[in-house]
Amino acid sequence: MKPGLATDGKRVLRFANGLQIRTGNLMAGIGLGAVVLVLAAYSSGLGLTETGLGDLFRLLFGTQLSDAEDFALWTVRLPRIVLGFLIGWAVGLSGAMLQSIARNPLADPGLFGFSQGSMTMIMLLLVFLPAAPKGLIAIAALAGGLSVAWLLIWLVGNERSTGLSIVLMGIAIETVLSSFGSLLILYLPAETSLALSEWLAGSLFQANWSLISAFVPLFLLSIVGILLLGPALATYDLGTEMAMALGERVATTRPLILMFAVVLSSAAVTAVGPLVFLGVLAPHLAGFVSPAVARARLFLSGLMGGILVVSADALTRGLASGIPMPLGLSLTMIGVPLFIIALRLQALRKLQSH
Amino acid sequence: MTRRALFIWSALPLLLVVLCVHLFSGISLASLPGSMDAVLRFEAQSYEQAVLLFQRMPRALIAAYVGSVTAASGFVLQSLARNPLASPSTMGVNAGAALFLVAGALIFDIGVVFQGVAALVGAVIGFLSCVAVSRIAGRQNDPRGLSLILSGALVSMLFTGITNALLLSDPARRSDFLNWVTGNINHAYIDRLELFWWIGVLSLCTFVVLARPLTLILFGSEKAASAGVNVPLVSRLAFFAAVLGAGSAVAVCGPIGFVGLIVPHIVRPIMGSNLVVAIPACMITGTIVCLLADLFAREALQPFVLNTGLVMDLLGGVVFVIIVKRFYLSPKVRGANV
Amino acid sequence: MLETRNVCAAYGPLEVLKDVSVQFQEGRLTAVVGPNGCGKSSLLKAIMGFLPVSAGEILLQGKSVPSIGRRKLARKIAYLPQDCFCPDYMTLGELIELAGFSRYSLVGGPTERDRQLFKDVLHTVGLADRADFPVNKLSGGQRQRAWIAMVLAQDTNVILLDEPVNHLDMKYQFAILELVKELTVNRGKTVIAVLHDLNLTTAFADEVVLLRAGSCVTSGPVGETVTAQNIEQVFDFRTQIFPHDGRLVCLPELSASTAVS
Numbered sequence: 001m002k003p004g005l006a007t008d009g010k011r012v013l014r015f016a017n018g019l020q021i022r023t024g025n026l027m028a029g030i031g032l033g034a035v036v037l038v039l040a041a042y043s044s045g046l047g048l049t050e051t052g053l054g055d056l057f058r059l060l061f062g063t064q065l066s067d068a069e070d071f072a073l074w075t076v077r078l079p080r081i082v083l084g085f086l087i088g089w090a091v092g093l094s095g096a097m098l099q100s101i102a103r104n105p106l107a108d109p110g111l112f113g114f115s116q117g118s119m120t121m122i123m124l125l126l127v128f129l130p131a132a133p134k135g136l137i138a139i140a141a142l143a144g145g146l147s148v149a150w151l152l153i154w155l156v157g158n159e160r161s162t163g164l165s166i167v168l169m170g171i172a173i174e175t176v177l178s179s180f181g182s183l184l185i186l187y188l189p190a191e192t193s194l195a196l197s198e199w200l201a202g203s204l205f206q207a208n209w210s211l212i213s214a215f216v217p218l219f220l221l222s223i224v225g226i227l228l229l230g231p232a233l234a235t236y237d238l239g240t241e242m243a244m245a246l247g248e249r250v251a252t253t254r255p256l257i258l259m260f261a262v263v264l265s266s267a268a269v270t271a272v273g274p275l276v277f278l279g280v281l282a283p284h285l286a287g288f289v290s291p292a293v294a295r296a297r298l299f300l301s302g303l304m305g306g307i308l309v310v311s312a313d314a315l316t317r318g319l320a321s322g323i324p325m326p327l328g329l330s331l332t333m334i335g336v337p338l339f340i341i342a343l344r345l346q347a348l349r350k351l352q353s354h
Numbered sequence: 355m356t357r358r359a360l361f362i363w364s365a366l367p368l369l370l371v372v373l374c375v376h377l378f379s380g381i382s383l384a385s386l387p388g389s390m391d392a393v394l395r396f397e398a399q400s401y402e403q404a405v406l407l408f409q410r411m412p413r414a415l416i417a418a419y420v421g422s423v424t425a426a427s428g429f430v431l432q433s434l435a436r437n438p439l440a441s442p443s444t445m446g447v448n449a450g451a452a453l454f455l456v457a458g459a460l461i462f463d464i465g466v467v468f469q470g471v472a473a474l475v476g477a478v479i480g481f482l483s484c485v486a487v488s489r490i491a492g493r494q495n496d497p498r499g500l501s502l503i504l505s506g507a508l509v510s511m512l513f514t515g516i517t518n519a520l521l522l523s524d525p526a527r528r529s530d531f532l533n534w535v536t537g538n539i540n541h542a543y544i545d546r547l548e549l550f551w552w553i554g555v556l557s558l559c560t561f562v563v564l565a566r567p568l569t570l571i572l573f574g575s576e577k578a579a580s581a582g583v584n585v586p587l588v589s590r591l592a593f594f595a596a597v598l599g600a601g602s603a604v605a606v607c608g609p610i611g612f613v614g615l616i617v618p619h620i621v622r623p624i625m626g627s628n629l630v631v632a633i634p635a636c637m638i639t640g641t642i643v644c645l646l647a648d649l650f651a652r653e654a655l656q657p658f659v660l661n662t663g664l665v666m667d668l669l670g671g672v673v674f675v676i677i678v679k680r681f682y683l684s685p686k687v688r689g690a691n692v
Numbered sequence: 693m694l695e696t697r698n699v700c701a702a703y704g705p706l707e708v709l710k711d712v713s714v715q716f717q718e719g720r721l722t723a724v725v726g727p728n729g730c731g732k733s734s735l736l737k738a739i740m741g742f743l744p745v746s747a748g749e750i751l752l753q754g755k756s757v758p759s760i761g762r763r764k765l766a767r768k769i770a771y772l773p774q775d776c777f778c779p780d781y782m783t784l785g786e787l788i789e790l791a792g793f794s795r796y797s798l799v800g801g802p803t804e805r806d807r808q809l810f811k812d813v814l815h816t817v818g819l820a821d822r823a824d825f826p827v828n829k830l831s832g833g834q835r836q837r838a839w840i841a842m843v844l845a846q847d848t849n850v851i852l853l854d855e856p857v858n859h860l861d862m863k864y865q866f867a868i869l870e871l872v873k874e875l876t877v878n879r880g881k882t883v884i885a886v887l888h889d890l891n892l893t894t895a896f897a898d899e900v901v902l903l904r905a906g907s908c909v910t911s912g913p914v915g916e917t918v919t920a921q922n923i924e925q926v927f928d929f930r931t932q933i934f935p936h937d938g939r940l941v942c943l944p945e946l947s948a949s950t951a952v953s
Binding site for chain 2: 104106107108110111155165167168169171172173174175176177178179180182183185186190193194197198200201202274276277280326328329332339343
Binding site for chain 1: 737740741742761762763764765766767769770771773776777778779781782783784785786787788789790791793794796797798799800801802803806807810811814823824846
């Protein structure tokens with residue numbers, strides 16, 4: 001590994017096999033990682049029980065905590081923070097991938113109908129098998145997302161179709177599925193219906209360590225995916241034909257990438273329900289922090305997604321009012337102002353450079 | 355021309371037939387004269403007459419209102435956005451109106467009149483946020499106003515999610531609003547129609563007045579401007595009227611999605627894109643479609659009564675798939691695109 | 693050598709190529725010329741495999757092109773579509789680095805040789821000082837040169853260009869085509885370009901393929917192929933064609949009514 005210059009004159013770190021990382025992106029990545037840690041530390045101190053990071057350190061050095069502190073920290077807050085990060089990572093990443101596939105900055109797992117597919121399957125499962133184990137729910141979510149992806153590919157056709165038609169067909173499928181969802185909610189017995197909507201609202205309250213341990217392999221897999229698929233996704237950004245002309249095997253990799261995005265998003269849906277807009281916000285904000293292509297773009301998008309969900313969760317618990325605020329709402333409350341600030345800053349930067 | 359003539363000659367009789375079926379199905383022929391009499395004198399002497407007068411008539415009126423206003427708004431939105439997928443339901447209008455009405459009713463406990471106001475405000479805000487999102491994201495490669503549709507879908511998803519979350523906070527009143535949120539033509543909502551009908555009528559009048567300049571705008575804003583049309587004013591007014599009209603329809607009976615998407619696609623191949631003739635045609639067709647949907651919802655699964663909104667949603671989703679297939683995936687278009 | 697043998701292709705029911713047989717000479721600039729919708733772009737797309745060929749074969753050095761894998765093909769043929777879009781976040785340097793995509797290992801990046809090539813290419817098109825610009829901020833002429841640079845950076849022997857001088861003013865049309873011509877002369881590249889302007893064709897191309905309604909009317913060296921008779925047959929209008937300064941000049945004849953006034 002040694003420093004060098006990229007073709008556009010920016011500083012890079014270069015590995016023996018030619019893999020290069022822009023120093024700017026690396027710094028941004030480290031910075032975002034630091035933000036995650038700070039947020040986590042702050043968030044662990046939020047809530048009714050007076051405990052926080054200090055107690056965690058004391059625990060590490062062998063001091064016993066009271067039962068209440070132990071419960072608040074170890075059973076409630078830390079799992080929420082860790083799971084929140086993992087989910088944000090997954091959704092941010094799948095949003096960034098889908099945006100390249102669709103060549104549209106507004107694409108996200110919700111728009112492609114993947115979330116809705118997962119949700120519909122989970123709802124059906126909860127209706128017909130109310131006592132289904134967690135594992136089965138995850139499988140159902142995956143099956144739902146995958147069948148939407150398969151339906152999309154089948155409806156849209158072969159490798160020659162444009163990315164845009166995929167996302168439009170995704171919206172179409174999403175609409176059909178969501179009206180089916182309302183049908184279920186409306187005509188089911190009140191209790192089941194209430195349980196369904198509660199789950200649909202999305203929240204981190206189910207977070208626990210066993211759920212997290214199921215997520216960790218996926219997280220590791222996604223890092224491998226970033227390494228392998230990063231440059232391919234950058235060629236998709238130039239259009240399907242250009243990608244093929246550059247040597248990308250669209251017919252094989254597009255279904256593969258879609259499937260990968262489905263796995264990420266359906267895992268997130270299983271854990272917390274749908275998170276609208278996260279898949280759009282995370283890559284955009286990451287791009288404002290540090291413009292990047294290919295692998296770095298995916299990586300930073302994932303990190304930014306994690307930050308957004310962790311801070312949204314902190315907001316939900318910090319406000320701690322009677323209304324159980326859905327995660328999607330607090331996400332928007334945090335994401336949209338950040339987005340506007342980023343836009344203003346970018347406009348200012350443009351003014352200064354001229 | 356012949357197709358157009360056929361439409362003009364058949365639309366009104368068809369409307370009449372559908373209306374009669376809607377009103378009188380299940381009522382025995384022998385009692386028809388009596389029921390007509392009851393309608394005219396606005397008094398019910400038997401159960402059947404009461405059903406006709408206080409259930410079916412209101413439903414027909416609501417269906418006519420929602421159908422005509424939403425379909426006309428949809429046509430205007432499609433013309434202005436230059437996109438076959440534009441409609442109140444795909445551009446955040448319906449979801450915004452629903453969210454604000456539910457929020458107002460559940461959090462601030464407002465009455466029916468203010469619920470209507472909230473729905474109108476919500477319709478405008480939903481539409482504006484859809485436009486804002488597409489402005490922020492819309493960039494160089496956005497042919498045919500597509501980012502508006504994508505951002506509309508995103509905004510709708512978000513608003514619907516929040517609406518559902520809000521409904522959770524009050525399980526007791528949830529079931530009342532659940533029916534409304536999915537969109538339901540129901541005689542219980544007739545008092546809302548009594549309050550808000552004038553908004554829809556105003557917006558329909560606006561469409562009719564603006565039909566000619568709007569048709570010119572279809573050919574390109576510069577061409578319209580050179581023909582003496584004040585393009586920003588006309589398009590803003592038309593957008594505003596379309597959003598408010600659709601919002602008032604939502605305020606009456608909840609979001610009956612996709613009438614605004616489907617009907618313009620039925621009308622355009624027959625009547626062309628000239629708004630002067632297309633707007634009235636949309637109103638008639640919208641009414642017919644809503645009456646049929648309501649009839650289907652009422653009769654299909656007897657003795658259960660479905661929600662009209664759900665019937666329309668399912669139907670609309672399928673039509674959405676067909677539109678995408680036809681406009682964005684046909685070989686000719688693909689050849690031109692790639 | 694690249695050649696098509698009796699190639700037929702269609703978009704759904706619409707037949708766009710009918711029995712097209714052309715041999716593209718190595719190291720030469722071949723112009724594909726014809727009226728709008730005659731199948732010029734479709735011919736290039738068929739070669740690249742973007743348009744499925746219903747009959748006939750496409751051969752590259754005797755090997756059937758569809759049987760060559762995408763990645764291998766990308767090292768042999770480069771293609772520039774008619775309309776190129778680049779995302780806002782991508783700089784010229786990053787775009788050029790993507791051109792070497794087919795040569796990178798699965799988890800790798802550009803080698804020393806690749807990086808040298810990228811630098812040379814940017815010098816060749818005169819954009820060495822613009823490498824850190826976002827592609828979408830370049831001017832029209834610069835942007836087209838950027839895309840040409842990308843095609844060059846793919847480092848292939850055969851280059852397909854679909855209307856490379858569209859939307860450019862005359863100065864850049866000449867600049868780009870001079871650059872392309874220079875590639876064939878000095879580096880022995882085989883270039884196939886779709887062109888609209890007959891005078892640009894006669895000025896720069898070595899060979900020409902005349903297409904009409906999906907069929908190849910004739911093909912061969914410019915001097916023999918571009919004749920008033922052939923042009924009338926393909927474009928349905930009369931031209932005068934005369935030599936000037938060692939190249940042919942095409943002058944469309946005016947219709948009688950205009951000529952009198």
